[in-house]
Amino acid sequence: MPPAVPSPILRRRRLGNDLRRLREAAGLTGDQVIDRIGWASASKLSRLENGRSRPDPEDVSVLLDLYGATADLRHELLAITDEAGDMRAWRKSYPVMTQQQLGWAELEAGCAQIREYNPVLVPGLLQTEGYARLRILSAEAAAAESAEPPGDDPETEVKARLGRQSLLDRADGPRYTAVLEEAALGRRACPPEVLREQLAHLCELAMLPNVTLHLLLRDTRIGEFYLPPTAFSLYRFADSQDPETLAIEGGFIDVMSTEVSTVNRYKVAFEWLCSAALSASDTLTWLFAATGRLTDTAASSVVAPGPTAAPAQRRRQPGRLTER
Numbered sequence: 254m255p256p257a258v259p260s261p262i263l264r265r266r267r268l269g270n271d272l273r274r275l276r277e278a279a280g281l282t283g284d285q286v287i288d289r290i291g292w293a294s295a296s297k298l299s300r301l302e303n304g305r306s307r308p309d310p311e312d313v314s315v316l317l318d319l320y321g322a323t324a325d326l327r328h329e330l331l332a333i334t335d336e337a338g339d340m341r342a343w344r345k346s347y348p349v350m351t352q353q354q355l356g357w358a359e360l361e362a363g364c365a366q367i368r369e370y371n372p373v374l375v376p377g378l379l380q381t382e383g384y385a386r387l388r389i390l391s392a393e394a395a396a397a398e399s400a401e402p403p404g405d406d407p408e409t410e411v412k413a414r415l416g417r418q419s420l421l422d423r424a425d426g427p428r429y430t431a432v433l434e435e436a437a438l439g440r441r442a443c444p445p446e447v448l449r450e451q452l453a454h455l456c457e458l459a460m461l462p463n464v465t466l467h468l469l470l471r472d473t474r475i476g477e478f479y480l481p482p483t484a485f486s487l488y489r490f491a492d493s494q495d496p497e498t499l500a501i502e503g504g505f506i507d508v509m510s511t512e513v514s515t516v517n518r519y520k521v522a523f524e525w526l527c528s529a530a531l532s533a534s535d536t537l538t539w540l541f542a543a544t545g546r547l548t549d550t551a552a553s554s555v556v557a558p559g560p561t562a563a564p565a566q567r568r569r570q571p572g573r574l575t576e577r
Contacts, residue, residue, distance in 0.1 A: 260362040264337035266304035266511075267495050268313070271330055273302045275320040290315050308334045347416055351405040354413035356507070360498060361420055364427040365491045368523050371484040371502070372434045374442070378418050379431065379466075381454045383447040385414050421464060430465040432526040433536075438468075438543065449547040452540055459537045467530035468539050475529040485519050 276286060283302075287295050300306040301313075313334045317327050344350060347358065357377065361367065369376045375384060389410050405413075420426050433455075440448060459466045475481075484502040496511040499519050510516065531539060 260359040261307075261337050261339055262304070262359040263363060263490070263495060264333050265306075265308065267492070268308055268330060268333050268337055269302045269304040270496065271333075271494075272313070272316055272320075275317070275322060276302075279320045281319075286316070286319065289319060307338050310334050310338075347413070349409060349412040349416050351410050351413045353405065353410065354417060357500075358417050360486075360488050360500060360509075361417060361427070363490050363492065363495070364420075364488050366428045366430075366487075366489040368430045368487040368520075369485070370432045370481060370523060370526055371437060372481065373437050374484070375433065375437060375451060375455070376431050376486075377414055378421060378429065379455060379458055380414065380418075381447070381451045382411060382415060384443055384451045386411050387443050387447065389414075421458065421461065426463055428463050428465075430467070430527070432467045432469055432523070432530050434469050435471045445547055445550065449544060452544040452547065456537065456540045456544060459533065459540065465533050466536050466540075467527055467533065468536040469526060469530040473529050476525050479522070479525055481522055481526065485522075487516065487519060487523060 276283070281289075283295055283298050286292075286298055292298065297306075297312075301308055301316075310331060313331060314327075317330060322330070344355075350358065361378075367378070369378075374388065377385070380388065386407065389407050393407060421429055438448070438452065442448065443451070455466060458464050469475075486500040486502070488498045488500070490497075497513075497516050499510045499512075499516045501508040501510075530536070
């Protein structure tokens with residue numbers, strides 16, 4: 254099961270932010286720091302402050318001495334340094350992981366709260382195996398058309414995505430809220446049997462104590478005709494000192510930001526979406542009804558042969574979007 258502690262990548266970002274604040278509080282520029290401690294390159298400090306390199310405890314200790322950090326702060330930041338360097342042990346906690354899913358797993362680790370909105374898809378943490386496979390295969394087909402090099406094996410990618418989902422079942426898992434668009438739960442997304450399974454799965458998830466789902470109906474007005482520009486996710490971490498993070502999912506390019514003003518703007522947008530959408534209880538009622546309609550349709554499509562009727566044809570099963 255994925256760890257309840259933040260990922261090493263998140264620890265690196267936290268450490269970098271704290272080291273930058275300490276340097277600025279000491280009234281030092283990056284060049285002055287490099288001159289005083291004798292590092293050969295200014296990029297070393299830049300990578301450390303931006304969380305882009307594995308921190309060396311000795312390097313961090315030298316910086317803390319220079320900045321005059323208190324004993325308590327020194328102890329805290331050196332502990333974070335150790336966590337930031339243990340990438341291998343953290344990744345071993347995931348039975349299967351791919352590079353694409355790793356970025357999302359790093360964000361989700363150590364979260365206290367996750368809020369998501371997607372206008373066209375069921376978010377990854379809520380997807381069934383069949384739905385996830387269709388999403389991955391269809392994206393792979395688009396990449397192949399543009400002559401992009403192939404990514405990870407699709408089945409491995411599916412397993413990695415499903416592996417991330419166990420955090421919702423943990424006793425100490427994050428509070429998860431999603432706003433789902435009615436259009437994302439239509440037959441355009443997948444064959445009826447896959448959609449029926451996905452809707453039933455959403456019903457089960459909606460009954461978890463830490464999961465809240467809201468459905469936004471097609472013609473519902475949001476505020477003064479507000480239209481969300483894109484899918485996005487908001488992450489708040491168990492450690493209050495770790496910055497809230499915004500992830501904007503663009504399909505082919507994902508953008509991350511911890512800029513407070515940008516994050517706050519999307520937090521407001523998410524509240525507007527929740528206010529416009531159905532309540533959690535009404536959403537669950539809608540999901541149960543939609544699942545029932547698909548189940549009834551599937552049952553009625555099977556024709557029992559009468560005494561003089563020709564043998565009923567077996568209902569053809571839609572194939573996968575892409576055959577491999």
